Amino acid sequence: MKAFKILSLIVALGMFFYACEKIEAPYKIGGGESERGSSGDTTKNVLIEDYTGHGCVNCPVAADFAHDLQGVYGERVVIIGVHAGYWATPGTFGPGFDTDFRSQTGNTWDTYFGVSNVGNPNGLVDRADDEGNYIVTPTNWGSQVDERLANDFLAKITIENDFNAGTKNLNTNIKTEFQINLTDDYSIIVCVTQDSIIAPQKDNRVGGDGVIEDYDHMHVLRGSMNGDWGENVTNGEDPVSGKTYEKNYSIKFEDDWVADDCWVVAFVYNEANKTLIQVDEEKVTK
Amino acid sequence: MNRVFLLIVFVFFAGISTQAQFSELLKKSEVHGSFEFDGAYYMPDNELGITDSLINGRNFAFNGFGNITYTLGNFSAGLRYEAYLPPLAGFDPRMEGQGFPYIWATYATEKFSFTVGNFYEQFGNGLTLRTYEEWTLGYDNSLNGARITYEPVKGLLMKGVYGVQRFFWSKYTKNSRGIVKGFDAELDFNQVFTGMQDAKIKLILGGSFVSKYQADQDPIYKLPRNVSNAAGRVTLGMGKFILTSEYAYKINDPSAINKLIYKEGQGLIVSLSYSTKGFGFFGMFKRYDNMSYRSDRGETANALDINFLPPNTETHTYMLTSMYPYATQPNGEIGFQFQINYKVPKKSKLGGKYGMGIAVNYSQVNDIVRNAVEVPGTDETAIEEPGTLGWSSPFFEFSDQVFWQDFNIEIDKKFSKKFKGTLTYMYQTYDIDILEGHEEGLPHVYSNIGVLELTYKFTSKKALRGEFQGLWTKQDKGDWAALLLEYTISPHWFFTVSDQWNYGNPVKDNRLHYYNGSFGYTRKTTRISITYGRQREGIVCVGGVCRAVPASSGFYVTISSSF
Incomplete structure (x- = not known):
């Protein structure tokens, strides 16, 4: 009888502690295609910086994660593909891998945040600082984006582009309108990204030599229009609610930058901790 | 946690009314401790590619700890101070800081023991749960919560644990990481059943169930919030032979480590040893398939492992x-x-x-x-x-x-x-x-x-x-x-x-x-x-x-x- 009681106790305790959820397919419930809109959004948007490289076999999966998040949240998610570190080195991963997707700005950011040092793929979500650690593994981008989107809408960014196809010169006008009075210092970084660059990419999901010859590289960071860390938005004064702060920048496109596939991405961040309060993007050509 | 510890100490000593009682108490008390300080002074070394700019002014690094344990009869309590100012080269930079990450109190009787605060525990070989500290790795996945053990009869030991794991210096906040609960029972047949006490065959059976809860905040994938891991084990001794085995089964546990796949996990270890004077034999087989089990599915560094996979x-x-x-x-x-x-x-x-x-x-x-x-x-x-x-x-x-x-x-x-x-x-x-x-x-x-x-x-x-x-x-x-x-x-x-x-x-x-x-x-x-x-x-x-x-x-x- 005693043995029976003890056995019952074990089973009861086991049942109490044993909890589980078996998930049935389909496991994926969101994602897919989404239209990217224009700037001037009046919602809090989130930036995913996908630190990647064409030689990184796990990076296409991360790119899919980011793309899926854009599919879920539409234009509230903005992506920059930062090619930096060893896996982005040209001429290292076999024939065809000679394109240099790296940029000076991307390299500076990568060094500062230490992303490729930790390993690719990895990324930053709104450059949100978790006790000194900015790096977020791709499988956590979803929950991080979800969390960041819940933050207050603090600034509206409007981007107007004027591209001269003859001179390949892009003039951009940026208007930042704060929604409340703020006291910290805020800077704005304005950069150019490019979609649809067809070039080889390593991918461990494909057979053979693990190379996709005609991979579609999206959101590739080309460079910054106002330096690696941008410029103070308000020229030193405390941001005032309702006041519009205007900036003008220009950049000359390199020969291989296809204007019709390019976007201007602008984001405002707190200089103290580098964390974004808003991001938006606008196509270079209509 | 510091407040909890102080409260325990206060309540404990509040009952001591006279100096004589206090003196008696001190006589029965035991205090033990251990300390270690590892310091380094880093110098530039051109041949190794270590320059002043790489050191960046951080020439000094320091890892140190101090452990204090107090025992009085059935009661014991302890704490560990740690400092990484900054951590030695090669240790996770998130370790930088100092404080008391490990504080605990235990009351143990012949059949029961109750622990609150931080504790280390292992079920079987660790396939479902093992929390431990390894100084040389800078690794500590201790649980912070409560543990109860119960031994109703000699040879039958049951354990229950409930808590959250240590993650560097990060305090637990809602959804910051998972919650772990587990139960383990081990039955030593030769102790429990009087008829087997002198038997040549020695038999121990054990089983454990562990479950972790972590909120699903992913907008793309449907993630299981409760993931369980269960194992059964046996130790069989026959003369000079000892056979041990443990099999664990974990349900779908998509994570950063397995790249969000929904496969079940399985782990099996079998070992056989034979020992006689002048000769010993040991053989082992193992198979692990998707057995990473952590209290944060997004963690990829050396942290928050709930289980341990013996090599x-x-x-x-x-x-x-x-x-x-x-x-x-x-x-x-x-x-x-x-x-x-x-x-x-x-x-x-x-x-x-x-x-x-x-x-x-x-x-x-x-x-x-x-x-x-x-x-x-x-x-x-x-x-x-x-x-x-x-x-x-x-x-x-x-x-x-x-x-x-x-x-x-x-x-x-x-x-x-x-x-x-x-x-x-x-x-x-x-x-x-x-x-x-x-x-x-x-x-x-x-x-x-x-x-x-x-x-x-x-x-x-x-x-x-x-x-x-x-x-x-x-x-x-x-x-x-x-x-x-x-x-x-x-x-x-x-x-x-x-x-x-x-x-x-x-x-x-x-x-x-x-x-x-x-x-x-x-x-x-x-x-x-x-x-x-x-x-x-x-x-x-x-x-x-x-x-x-x-x-x-x-x-x-x-x-x-x-x-």
């Missing part, structure tokens, strides 16, 4: 035999190990006056076979694709990909009362790409390693020990030679000089010496050692859990004590 590889300690250590691959590995120990009898032809010990060990670990599975909603199949079952794998099949092979033979012999030696030969295959996480298509490292260790005792207190080592390989950094000389004056002093020379490095400029000189003084339980020299870049592993160690140069001080 089947021998741990080597010489400078060159430990150059390529094995790192457990939780996503999948299958392997085995055999070891034979034989003592050649004294006064035999081989054994001579003192006998001779021979140990032969072989271990191998391969990848598991992985077949493509259906991608839901499509006609395609894929391996390790997020949002799929990941792969299918025949249970006992070995893939062609060898992660690790280690054949080694060790002969130890005492030549006279003053002179003894150990000769070791080792052949190793090492998948540097997988085991060090390079994924660069680097070739396997095949190495032959030889070590001769000799010790000569001048007097009963003075001895000189020498290690002469060589590692020969055509891959990675090429050939190495190493020498160590250690002079000991027991019980207080030791003086050591050593050098590891990468004389076969394919790059001529990298044929460097990694020299070290150190001395130490020990008095009772206190030990201090000072080292000057170079640390080579490498990997340090304990139990298959590893951390990378960068090259460094400078002074290193270690002080430890206990009471």
